[in-house]
Amino acid sequence: MPLPITYADVAAAQERLAGVAHRTPVLRSSTADEIAGAKLFFKCENFQRMGAFKFRGAYNALAQLSKEQGEKGVVAYSSGNHAQGVALAAKLLSMPAAIVMPSDAPAVKVAATRGYGAEVVSYGRYQEDREVIGKRLAAERGMTLIPPYNHPHVMAGQGTAANELVQEVPDLDVLLVCLGGGGLISGCAVAAKQLNPKIRVIGVEPEAGNDVQQSFRSGKIVKIDTPKTIADGAQTQAVGDLTFAVIQALVDDIVTVSDAQLVDAMRFAASRMKMVVEPTGALAMAAAMSGGLALAGKRIGVIISGGNVDIAQFAKLVG
Numbered sequence: 318m319p320l321p322i323t324y325a326d327v328a329a330a331q332e333r334l335a336g337v338a339h340r341t342p343v344l345r346s347s348t349a350d351e352i353a354g355a356k357l358f359f360k361c362e363n364f365q366r367m368g369a370f371k372f373r374g375a376y377n378a379l380a381q382l383s384k385e386q387g388e389k390g391v392v393a394y395s396s397g398n399h400a401q402g403v404a405l406a407a408k409l410l411s412m413p414a415a416i417v418m419p420s421d422a423p424a425v426k427v428a429a430t431r432g433y434g435a436e437v438v439s440y441g442r443y444q445e446d447r448e449v450i451g452k453r454l455a456a457e458r459g460m461t462l463i464p465p466y467n468h469p470h471v472m473a474g475q476g477t478a479a480n481e482l483v484q485e486v487p488d489l490d491v492l493l494v495c496l497g498g499g500g501l502i503s504g505c506a507v508a509a510k511q512l513n514p515k516i517r518v519i520g521v522e523p524e525a526g527n528d529v530q531q532s533f534r535s536g537k538i539v540k541i542d543t544p545k546t547i548a549d550g551a552q553t554q555a556v557g558d559l560t561f562a563v564i565q566a567l568v569d570d571i572v573t574v575s576d577a578q579l580v581d582a583m584r585f586a587a588s589r590m591k592m593v594v595e596p597t598g599a600l601a602m603a604a605a606m607s608g609g610l611a612l613a614g615k616r617i618g619v620i621i622s623g624g625n626v627d628i629a630q631f632a633k634l635v636g
């Protein structure tokens with residue numbers, strides 16, 4: 318069966334994003350290399366527009382809507398980075414956007430989403446179902462629902478992060494990518510394996526929520542309860558069917574890291590590399606630096622996926 322996306326889709330996304338998304342830097346740290354016993358190349362999507370790679374997939378999806386769809390606008394349900402990615406992409410493409418967010422979402426996130434010109438539709442987290450609200454809005458207003466990961470245009474857009482990294486740093490032995498619903502890793506695996514067929518692509522999940530690892534090993538999608546972890550961008554209960562098809566075909570292994578290892582990685586990034594990385598954004602970095610993988614002497618690509626964390630929470634975690 319053909320995969321839901323091909324390298325041509327990632328390459329087309331890369332052209333759509335040219336001059337719109339940032340080409341994020343690839344940073345090195347000799348101290349990190351010493352700790353890992355390997356050469357680490359950090360692709361820093363915490364410096365992407367709106368602070369995470371999600372802008373890539375959102376823009377790639379919105380840019381492919383028809384004129385009529387664009388005029389009616391888009392809906393997303395998310396309290397996190399996908400919402401902001403869709404809101405910013407909609408603003409740049411002059412489309413209306415409605416973002417469904419829980420009424421207790423952090424004020425900074427609500428303000429950021431409104432700041433991009435999106436309408437925030439709030440709901441009671443414990444009384445209502447955001448998916449139902451999102452679908453109702455879409456039906457009532459003729460808006461297009463933009464899913465956070467299980468969509469070919471979103472997956473292809475996210476893959477541009479690895480496309481840039483692997484073009485800039487040839488001969489990587491391993492690529493480490495964090496994993497929630499699998500949009501990022503599926504796009505990245507398609508790009509990385511096309512450009513460097515020998516590369517091993519390894520997904521990194523929070524220990525508390527290893528549903529993808531379980532799914533990967535059993536060959537069918539496993540659904541779990543919402544995991545308790547500080548990696549809020551990876552609190553998904555299950556992967557999508559489209560992302561899973563790519564994961565099964567192209568990903569070599571899936572590993573987990575603990576919340577304590579995430580905090581260590583965030584602290585390292587802040588103190589040694591002078592950067593703010595959100596807990597989910599540190600998953601791949603934690604896997605590279607916590608010694609659990611056989612990486613000795615290898616060249617490792619590490620995707621740092623985002624940097625959006627409430628500054629008070631950040632201080633509490635790393636302080």
Ligand SMILES: *Cc1c(COP(=O)(O)O)cnc(C)c1O
Pocket residue numbers: 369370371397398399465466475495496497498499500501502550551595597598622623624
């Ligand atoms: C969404 C998100 C992830 C997980 O991405 P998926 O495509 O759902 O696997 C990881 N890190 C950050 C910062 C995110 O916003």
